[in-house]
Amino acid sequence: MDGGAVYFPCACIWLAVFxxxxxxxxxxxxxxxxxTFxxxxxxxxxxxxxxxxMTAYNAVFDTTGEPGGFGYIFAVDxxxxxxxxxxxxxxDTFVTAIVSGICPLDYTEEEELDEARNIQIGSSVGR
Structure with a gap:
């Protein structure tokens, strides 16, 4: 949710300056x-x-109620x-591409099936 994490402080600062x-x-x-949280x-x-x-603006800037200019944010939200x-x-796409480049999966289809069978056998033996 990095888009919201960037927009959130910008909107609060704009409201404060407004x-x-x-x-x-x-x-x-x-x-x-x-x-972040x-x-x-x-x-x-x-x-x-x-x-x-609204909640963060009121908490950070020690105010109550709807700040002036909130209607503008509401209109373009x-x-x-x-x-x-x-x-x-x-x-998310960039992170996926980076992880895919760092951790390539060089399995053949047969190796993947063998690994899946081993996982299934291992889980049924432990019961």
């Missing part, structure tokens, strides 16, 4: 930590990040969601 709050170094660090468990449904943005999904899929 509302006249000057973010400091502690705010940035806290937003990075929150983005929040987007590990974000629901994979449209607009799920809106609740997290459908497009940003597409962009986040694109970044997520691209990142």
């Amino acid at each position: 509302n006249g709050i000057e973010p400091n170094a502690a705010n940035y660090v806290l937003l990075v930590i929150l983005a 929040c987007f590990m468990g974000t629901a994979p449904v449209p607009n799920a990040s809106l609740a997290l943005i 459908w497009f940003m969601d597409l962009s986040r999904t694109l970044v997520n899929v691209t990142g």
Whole structure:
């Protein structure tokens, strides 16, 4: 969910600047930590990040309620969601390609079948 982890702090910082709050170094660090952990468990449904943005903004910048400018984020979130999904899929594709290059599987089909049989035999013997 690297697309959301990039978008999340950017949206919170934009809201802070829009509302006249000057973010400091502690705010940035806290937003990075929150983005890392929040987007590990974000629901994979449209607009799920809106609740997290509101929660993090209020927690980091010590405010309550809906911040001014949140309507702008709400209005463009459908497009940003597409962009986040694109970044997520691209990142997953790159990681898969890198792992495939580092750990090549040079099995023939017969070797794979033999390995599968050994696993099945080993699991049934242990019972």
